[in-house]
Amino acid sequence: MSASYFDDIGPIAFEGPQTSNDLAFRYYDPDRMVLGKRMEDHLRPSVCFWHSFCWDGFDVFGGGSFDRSWHRLEGQEMAEARLDAAFAFFEKLGTPFFAFHDVDVMAPASTMKEHAENFARILDPIEERMQETGVKLLWGTANLFSHPRYMAGAATNPDPEVFACAALQIRQALEATHRLDGENYVLWGGREGYDTLLNTDISRELDQLGRMLSLAVEHKHKIGFKGPLLIEPKPHEPTKHQYDRDTQTVYGFLERYDLLADVKVNIETNHATLAGNTMDHEVAAAFALGIFGSIDANRGDPQNGWDTDQFWNDPIEITRTMIHILKHGGLTTGGFNFDSKVRRQSIAPEDLFYGHIGGLDALARGLLAAAKIIENGAWQDNLVSRYADWDGPLGQEIMTRASLEDIAGRALADDLDPTPRSGQQERLENMILAAF
Amino acid sequence: MSASYFDDIGPIAFEGPQTSNDLAFRYYDPDRMVLGKRMEDHLRPSVCFWHSFCWDGFDVFGGGSFDRSWHRLEGQEMAEARLDAAFAFFEKLGTPFFAFHDVDVMAPASTMKEHAENFARILDPIEERMQETGVKLLWGTANLFSHPRYMAGAATNPDPEVFACAALQIRQALEATHRLDGENYVLWGGREGYDTLLNTDISRELDQLGRMLSLAVEHKHKIGFKGPLLIEPKPHEPTKHQYDRDTQTVYGFLERYDLLADVKVNIETNHATLAGNTMDHEVAAAFALGIFGSIDANRGDPQNGWDTDQFWNDPIEITRTMIHILKHGGLTTGGFNFDSKVRRQSIAPEDLFYGHIGGLDALARGLLAAAKIIENGAWQDNLVSRYADWDGPLGQEIMTRASLEDIAGRALADDLDPTPRSGQQERLENMILAAF
Amino acid sequence: MSASYFDDIGPIAFEGPQTSNDLAFRYYDPDRMVLGKRMEDHLRPSVCFWHSFCWDGFDVFGGGSFDRSWHRLEGQEMAEARLDAAFAFFEKLGTPFFAFHDVDVMAPASTMKEHAENFARILDPIEERMQETGVKLLWGTANLFSHPRYMAGAATNPDPEVFACAALQIRQALEATHRLDGENYVLWGGREGYDTLLNTDISRELDQLGRMLSLAVEHKHKIGFKGPLLIEPKPHEPTKHQYDRDTQTVYGFLERYDLLADVKVNIETNHATLAGNTMDHEVAAAFALGIFGSIDANRGDPQNGWDTDQFWNDPIEITRTMIHILKHGGLTTGGFNFDSKVRRQSIAPEDLFYGHIGGLDALARGLLAAAKIIENGAWQDNLVSRYADWDGPLGQEIMTRASLEDIAGRALADDLDPTPRSGQQERLENMILAAF
Amino acid sequence: MSASYFDDIGPIAFEGPQTSNDLAFRYYDPDRMVLGKRMEDHLRPSVCFWHSFCWDGFDVFGGGSFDRSWHRLEGQEMAEARLDAAFAFFEKLGTPFFAFHDVDVMAPASTMKEHAENFARILDPIEERMQETGVKLLWGTANLFSHPRYMAGAATNPDPEVFACAALQIRQALEATHRLDGENYVLWGGREGYDTLLNTDISRELDQLGRMLSLAVEHKHKIGFKGPLLIEPKPHEPTKHQYDRDTQTVYGFLERYDLLADVKVNIETNHATLAGNTMDHEVAAAFALGIFGSIDANRGDPQNGWDTDQFWNDPIEITRTMIHILKHGGLTTGGFNFDSKVRRQSIAPEDLFYGHIGGLDALARGLLAAAKIIENGAWQDNLVSRYADWDGPLGQEIMTRASLEDIAGRALADDLDPTPRSGQQERLENMILAAF
Ligand SMILES: [Co+2]
Ligand SMILES: [Co+2]
Ligand SMILES: [Co+2]
Ligand SMILES: [Co+2]
Numbered sequence A, B, C, D: 001m002s003a004s005y006f007d008d009i010g011p012i013a014f015e016g017p018q019t020s021n022d023l024a025f026r027y028y029d030p031d032r033m034v035l036g037k038r039m040e041d042h043l044r045p046s047v048c049f050w051h052s053f054c055w056d057g058f059d060v061f062g063g064g065s066f067d068r069s070w071h072r073l074e075g076q077e078m079a080e081a082r083l084d085a086a087f088a089f090f091e092k093l094g095t096p097f098f099a100f101h102d103v104d105v106m107a108p109a110s111t112m113k114e115h116a117e118n119f120a121r122i123l124d125p126i127e128e129r130m131q132e133t134g135v136k137l138l139w140g141t142a143n144l145f146s147h148p149r150y151m152a153g154a155a156t157n158p159d160p161e162v163f164a165c166a167a168l169q170i171r172q173a174l175e176a177t178h179r180l181d182g183e184n185y186v187l188w189g190g191r192e193g194y195d196t197l198l199n200t201d202i203s204r205e206l207d208q209l210g211r212m213l214s215l216a217v218e219h220k221h222k223i224g225f226k227g228p229l230l231i232e233p234k235p236h237e238p239t240k241h242q243y244d245r246d247t248q249t250v251y252g253f254l255e256r257y258d259l260l261a262d263v264k265v266n267i268e269t270n271h272a273t274l275a276g277n278t279m280d281h282e283v284a285a286a287f288a289l290g291i292f293g294s295i296d297a298n299r300g301d302p303q304n305g306w307d308t309d310q311f312w313n314d315p316i317e318i319t320r321t322m323i324h325i326l327k328h329g330g331l332t333t334g335g336f337n338f339d340s341k342v343r344r345q346s347i348a349p350e351d352l353f354y355g356h357i358g359g360l361d362a363l364a365r366g367l368l369a370a371a372k373i374i375e376n377g378a379w380q381d382n383l384v385s386r387y388a389d390w391d392g393p394l395g396q397e398i399m400t401r402a403s404l405e406d407i408a409g410r411a412l413a414d415d416l417d418p419t420p421r422s423g424q425q426e427r428l429e430n431m432i433l434a435a436f
């Protein structure tokens, strides 16, 4: 029995900061009220299927190091045993959501027909386990990057037959997400970009990608799926350049193909930093541009230039991000999905728990500190007062009525010499740190 | 006499690849016909004022190392001596264009009034020298980042008075550019971003920046300036985050503020690489999105993480970029502006020539190789045939008529198994290299 | 009076985590006992002269934004006013140490003679203020990078006359450090490397650098200076390549020139990360190699690829570093020197305090958490047990007696199949975080 | 027959720069004399086994895309078919050397015993093919990173049993290299470092690594192997930190464990750039420190932060590297080993040839340009004259006799004011480019 893989562990309980139990929460306390809402409802944490239940610990330099019991099985039997293990883990961890790619949950398939059949066959077993455990689906998605047919992209492939294969997977995964009451549907374009510009027509490929999104939006409405579609930005890897580079880039793409009403972003911390952004920037920019959707919570390694997908366990960085989420009213359909994996040397069943416990505790600490900052008010007050003159006469004149000549004339006539004001970066940084 | 600073040198002549003269061109031959157009008309090279005539060789760790004769003068006298030196240099080098910021050419000013006066006073002297030498203006711009008043941004400053100061500079620089028959007007938002997100309201700042652009567009039409406005993307530096990150980001900004008709991009090589892009990507993306304007030709140093603005002397990288320019019909109002500076240790007058000669020869080699590739046709042919199926029945069906269901149905019914085709990256790379 | 620049502020008192006073310490409590030693004696914090009292806020893109009162003076008068301001700041902040370059404290000089005179003239005033305030000297150093004569290096300059100028500055600064009872003498080779390898003979330059170090060591013994000489590693900037790249590189250099007995490293956080290392790696490596000296406490900005020298305010990263220092018995002659500067927009006198308060509080939190970890013992226990088999028979056999053949034979004979053990990375990361 | 995999192609002939044949050399002409030596003897090119004959095109995000005929076989049959294919490729390409890891050439093994047997069983087949084709072994090595037993390192593993397994592989691979007349034996420590410092004792691990090297050196002498042992530096990946970071770091390690007489470096381009160095720096530094051994010729992708191992096809960068090799008398036991792989989309047999042809042509162009530069003499002349004063009286005085006091005294007495001289970076860069 695969479920027995975790038999010696859990359930994980909240024991508070002073506990010496490595298999307990120090800060994550689902029912604790924070700013009038349960902590769990603030964070909406989700465990991902691929990293924790599909990956066997291989990397580019070496083979699988894990010895998960279900990896020794095959086909549908393997797939169901894997489901058992996963739902056992979800229950013991006590998190309310999970997320999956089609290929994560099904028996492996070689052809499109087999894919369609194998995926269809796993939906009943998933649904049963969801009902038994009460665990809900944060989002589903289709894996359009692992099969070699996608080596040159899915929607952006030079071969329209590959686009058609992708369309089949998206249709099926979107409908499955709808059936399983998923709250969002995610698209990550891991191969939607290029390895070399020398063989690539950016213009055609962008149009193809825009077309696929439009088709998915149309289908979503047709089947009555209410959740948003979410694009997950990433700058590159496995490609040299991925079109959905970061939040600001995705915004331009959505504008171009008229998708702003239906598509938002699923922001991953590790992708943010690979793109040269901070996570709080990506989140703040998404809110500013009206396309915030959900979060893939993880982190990269500053010493390694690729997507390491480690658990996001920096409560300070989380606080800096969380203040923007709280300021904008909190998550709606989105959640904090642990797109995170334990290290290749973390081969014990316990390690999967340590990783998620660390991630949950860090999110909880970030939430508590952010709530303190929001309640204190000084951070928002500083922002408001810093820009206050833009709500005054000159600011309003500039933004609504004046011409360049008018404004330039004013500067000259008054020989303007604006008073320098401190940006107070250090004071504001201290404020964040004092909230712990 | 400042003009005498270069007395011992030049003019620089084309002598061909075999010359042993360090002060001659090996490849840059302005009148040589390439694909039916003079080389100079293809490249439209421009020397920039700031790096070569204003910078004294200081860096963050040490003071000025150059001993330019005009640096010992002051005020209007200095400004005119500097003009003399610059135009003497332009003539000896034989390049047709130059580019400047307002503060590069004028006597230093402390107040806005003084700024306006000093800038106005230098326009006649510039115009005279342009007429005497025949050197033309590729673009003008206003420096909205060096004066401490802009430490928190110009258009995006929390103080609308600073916006007004910037408006005055833009108005004046735009009108001067118009008067001097400049072909474009450039905006680089060196401080339009933030040092810390903790004190920043992205939403307000983007609106302010959009407003300034709209005001400039309106004014451009009012005064009858025909050239495009050009935004110069850069990811950061001096800021931590600059809003005009790269071409795809600027595209989204222009869409958002409805500026696509009047504003394009001035793409700098060093900014491209700092943003994690290749230069050929930026140029190809700008053409794909319809916003290509002009080029700031330089390069960074892969060992240094800032904007080193060295001369772009990699003919291979230039070729990879130039094929996209040629494919799209070549430059129109844009040019190759040497936003490039000699190193701090390159203190001799000759060094300014070595730098520009290397840059011009590299551009010429890149142009010649790109022309060979375009004439040969194999590169374009590969692109066309690679995507040919998108012009066939399935491709057209997908792009114009079918629903997701239709396409998915087709994949399933036919159990599609698309034939894998090589991406031929290595063959295409060899093709580029064989063109030298 | 320059001292009056800070008249409205301080002294800064410890008020505890709950204070709402931005100008108080929340964690830094000098007399608090931690592992049997006063917190101040653990941290030995030092304020640096250059960033806080010499820099005027300029950056490469713009002029000075600060309006420090002494910047309006000149010569010796300026230098003494600057001293007054600095010592007033030290006293109000309550830190026990400071550090300086020769040029930081003296009246500016053009020639070597003037340099020698002006530096000599400021030593009495420094000594007086040290006696009045009780503030001690952590280290002195000579600035061998700002004057244009050093543009191509100091010891590694192709011109031996430049080496001689550097020798004069080193002699004088080393003797001054001795006279002022400095605890260490630091060398940072900001220009000891190259801008282009094309004009550089690495072999000669390394020998020159080795020679300068040997001369300084010899002189140190001659004058009876007891403190260590400290090299400050940095990978590049202002150079493209600096010879003293990181701790492991400096170790090889010290081996090569037989300097291990007298020279150690002064490790700067920002330099560590620019070199692609973590700070805890640099510190742990320095202890492992026997060359740990002192710390320049600051941080870089992951979005900016240069030496931003911001205040190190990440208590988690500090904890990860501090556990290595505590494990090895703590600091001896070294300290935590704030080689840190407020941002260019932080123009108010208060901002200098906010920066240092944030830095001190973060160090204090890091120390407290590290002490908790050391006292708990689980971190060290895990290390010991992980390597325990190396103290067993096979481990000892391998390390002391066996040949390759013996060991290989054993592996083959026993068909060794080592038991995989978890690396427990996530559990250990949780352990660090739980210490806050 | 696997050899038939390449039946439609080759042999590859030199046809000169004007050929339009994609399967011919434009510059690589083995018998062409360059500076009195055959081009092949200058370059000593080697094809590697792992990338071209073992890798199936998988990456972290997707499965194998290649369809090499031997990948469908198993065990010894697969291993021999793979040998056939490889040697057919070597012959058609016409390169004189190859290189391999033990596991590349043998049937897969699960246990150490099986490893020893399977490796032993393939040596006769290799030797036969070497004799038939005349292809020689540049170097052999043991793969100490792919099997999960090495997940925490080989020599640096916390378990001495893993060290023993590694010792067995090294012994066998070293002896096989000796038997096959290999010219060098290489060690790459892919897992010799750490994923987290939290579970790592650097001091112990360095001693273990030093011990393994010493054992290998001892064994090399015992069996009479004449070639050098070569460490291949890399900064990280798959680890977070690898101890053999770069050439300067390896130098320090060799000094520490007294290995300088027997161990040198095998420098890989992609590892150099990942470590923040240029390739010419690494090579020049290795010569300066007396540890230059051999080259792994490839390149990374500046947009991707990992070891992409693409073919090194930048003749300019090669020239900058080659001038240092020529200046020091050329390669001895070393060669240019193509540690390079075609892209995952380059699935055709031809692509393997395109990759290597591009690599060989680029090496040939680099060699020809470097030879031109060396013959011209201006580059070396500039170096000599730049440092000439170090051979004069003051330079010699400083390097051999004077004390710090003497030299400082001289600077003061003469009030030295060294004449600034241009570093001429741009002129030197033009010189390199003019050699093409
Ligand atoms: Co993700
Ligand atoms: Co990721
Ligand atoms: Co520019
Ligand atoms: Co630039």
Ligand SMILES: [Co+2]
Pocket: C232, C268, C296, C339
């Ligand atoms: Co420092």
Ligand SMILES: [Co+2]
Pocket: C268, C270, C271, C307, C308, C309, C339
């Ligand atoms: Co620094």
Ligand SMILES: [Co+2]
Pocket: D232, D268, D296, D339
């Ligand atoms: Co290699």
Ligand SMILES: [Co+2]
Pocket: D268, D270, D271, D307, D308, D309, D339
């Ligand atoms: Co590699």
